[in-house]
Amino acid sequence: MSTHGSRPADAPAPTPPPAQTPARSLQEQVRQHLTRFTDAERRVAQALLADYPVAGLETVARFAKRAGTSSPTILRFVSRLGFHTYADFQNALHEEIHVRLQGPLTRYPARSQPAERDLAENISRAFSDNIARVGKSLQPDDLREIIALLCDVEHTVFFLGGRFSHLLASYFHHYMRELHPQVRLVRDTSAAWADYLLDVKPGDVLVTFDFRRYQADVLEFARAAAAQGARILLITDVWYSPIASLAHKVVPCPVEIPSAFDSGVAGLAAVEIIVSAVIEELGPDARERMAALEDLRKSFRLGQ
Amino acid sequence: MSTHGSRPADAPAPTPPPAQTPARSLQEQVRQHLTRFTDAERRVAQALLADYPVAGLETVARFAKRAGTSSPTILRFVSRLGFHTYADFQNALHEEIHVRLQGPLTRYPARSQPAERDLAENISRAFSDNIARVGKSLQPDDLREIIALLCDVEHTVFFLGGRFSHLLASYFHHYMRELHPQVRLVRDTSAAWADYLLDVKPGDVLVTFDFRRYQADVLEFARAAAAQGARILLITDVWYSPIASLAHKVVPCPVEIPSAFDSGVAGLAAVEIIVSAVIEELGPDARERMAALEDLRKSFRLGQ
DNA sequence: TCGTTTCTGTATCAAATCGTACAACGCTGT
DNA sequence: ACAGCGTTGTACGATTTGATACAGAAACGA
Numbered sequence: 001m002s003t004h005g006s007r008p009a010d011a012p013a014p015t016p017p018p019a020q021t022p023a024r025s026l027q028e029q030v031r032q033h034l035t036r037f038t039d040a041e042r043r044v045a046q047a048l049l050a051d052y053p054v055a056g057l058e059t060v061a062r063f064a065k066r067a068g069t070s071s072p073t074i075l076r077f078v079s080r081l082g083f084h085t086y087a088d089f090q091n092a093l094h095e096e097i098h099v100r101l102q103g104p105l106t107r108y109p110a111r112s113q114p115a116e117r118d119l120a121e122n123i124s125r126a127f128s129d130n131i132a133r134v135g136k137s138l139q140p141d142d143l144r145e146i147i148a149l150l151c152d153v154e155h156t157v158f159f160l161g162g163r164f165s166h167l168l169a170s171y172f173h174h175y176m177r178e179l180h181p182q183v184r185l186v187r188d189t190s191a192a193w194a195d196y197l198l199d200v201k202p203g204d205v206l207v208t209f210d211f212r213r214y215q216a217d218v219l220e221f222a223r224a225a226a227a228q229g230a231r232i233l234l235i236t237d238v239w240y241s242p243i244a245s246l247a248h249k250v251v252p253c254p255v256e257i258p259s260a261f262d263s264g265v266a267g268l269a270a271v272e273i274i275v276s277a278v279i280e281e282l283g284p285d286a287r288e289r290m291a292a293l294e295d296l297r298k299s300f301r302l303g304q
Numbered sequence: 305m306s307t308h309g310s311r312p313a314d315a316p317a318p319t320p321p322p323a324q325t326p327a328r329s330l331q332e333q334v335r336q337h338l339t340r341f342t343d344a345e346r347r348v349a350q351a352l353l354a355d356y357p358v359a360g361l362e363t364v365a366r367f368a369k370r371a372g373t374s375s376p377t378i379l380r381f382v383s384r385l386g387f388h389t390y391a392d393f394q395n396a397l398h399e400e401i402h403v404r405l406q407g408p409l410t411r412y413p414a415r416s417q418p419a420e421r422d423l424a425e426n427i428s429r430a431f432s433d434n435i436a437r438v439g440k441s442l443q444p445d446d447l448r449e450i451i452a453l454l455c456d457v458e459h460t461v462f463f464l465g466g467r468f469s470h471l472l473a474s475y476f477h478h479y480m481r482e483l484h485p486q487v488r489l490v491r492d493t494s495a496a497w498a499d500y501l502l503d504v505k506p507g508d509v510l511v512t513f514d515f516r517r518y519q520a521d522v523l524e525f526a527r528a529a530a531a532q533g534a535r536i537l538l539i540t541d542v543w544y545s546p547i548a549s550l551a552h553k554v555v556p557c558p559v560e561i562p563s564a565f566d567s568g569v570a571g572l573a574a575v576e577i578i579v580s581a582v583i584e585e586l587g588p589d590a591r592e593r594m595a596a597l598e599d600l601r602k603s604f605r606l607g608q
Numbered sequence: 609t610c611g612t613t614t615c616t617g618t619a620t621c622a623a624a625t626c627g628t629a630c631a632a633c634g635c636t637g638t
Numbered sequence: 639a640c641a642g643c644g645t646t647g648t649a650c651g652a653t654t655t656g657a658t659a660c661a662g663a664a665a666c667g668a
Binding site for chain 2: 031034035037042046049050051053054057058090094095097098118119120121123124127128131132134135136138139140143164167170171174175257258259260261263264265268269272273275276277279280286287
């Protein structure tokens, strides 16, 4: 087991020496040093990041085994991080564990005041709010109805989206393809949509995404499908697309964040919740099927 | 130094196997056993509780010194807690650190527990956790670096994604198209990717999405682009795609939710945060431009 | 008072630990 | 092709570690 590595020097020295390491997180420090590590050391870094503090708390030998390398590499790794001994490295970990587990950051930060400065934190809070609202709007009863639509193997399920929301439709379709025998994605060139309409049979299901600046063509497609007897599941924003009047079930997603555009995060969250519910409904079969597919892909597509 | 103690008396036998060590917190377990300890052992317990996990992570001798006692007392202490060896005790601590530091919800909820209770709420909580972590990892400094990459109008910005993450790349590209004069989406048929490589000039920026089951072709493209002098912004999961070693900036996104698949919500959140930051950087111009575009679309495409 | 019980620290030992020296290996420039 | 350099695993020694046996000291009961 000795694949001797290309050295990292071919990387054009991207980040200049980070100078000092003040009170920054060791985790962060490892991440930033990532480019400077050799191949084996990088494996060590990833093993450490994989389950962060614990790997480094074990003995050198066990850590090495976990990272698929040898003890000296571990020691070189900590040495490169600036520690003169492995014990020093572990002490640093201890300190970090101490502050992060004992300190005030254990619970929700709720950093009250200086919020205005931190853009990322503000938006994150908005995300969480929006997602919480979606989650609350998807009560068990609602989920049951939605599952009934999506698990009806007797009928085809179509996925349709607008300009932006097409991505959500595509994402949804991607998962459902592995959970339902008959699913189709209405692709984004609205000229060819008529073809899809030909295949819509009574009882079929149309999953539609439609967010503000509701698109006329999406509405038209939905109307035509409804006229042919399709049942519609609509994922839209909180202002309700006009399609809502045609829909059998509506999932409203908050989209407001402190920014110049509307957020799609809650929409994606809704999709993933629904997919989870479907998998749960289908039982272990679906779980295994998805896992198997993942592995298949893995072994088929690549080595690493 | 020997205050020999009154024995607790209510302790029947020194080491009655405390039944089991279920999933209860060790901290709590120690507190409840507090009365059954002898004097010296109680000092050990208090030393452990004083700064909770760290004391127990050290060596027996150091732990003893910290508690003002001797090594054998430490060993008797852990023995009374039901651990047969000091290593077992430390392993228990490790596990607890893992779950409490890696995230409250990251672990699968042990299969069919109260998961059915409210699926949506559970997953929503996981979403919020993940997003909060992304938000925290995007510190102002980091955002500044990222903005510098994305607002460099002298160079082209390419967007690249894998099987699933292509959707995120596409989403990102969609927005950036209106904020940068020269952006290109590397479309998903990896056969034709060579064409894009021809256009990659030194200093260009490659925004890459790569999540678990890292795809070999994405890695190859990134490597080739890096070799041609491209600067890489990588959005990946917390386990780090191998592309990380080539990247100038890495954004790690937590993907774990209590479900059978990995979540993309945090990734989308990261994208939207970054887009917001870019808009903020570009000032009112960008805001107006986006608003104008929205209106244009509205009046052009449709009535409602 | 004395013997028993319980608790606790000292002394000690085998085993495991960290750290280092060294050699094998691959890449790179001459 | 060759020498030099950097990387990585194996081997090994000095030290430390966890664990145990033992003895001293207090408390308790008779």
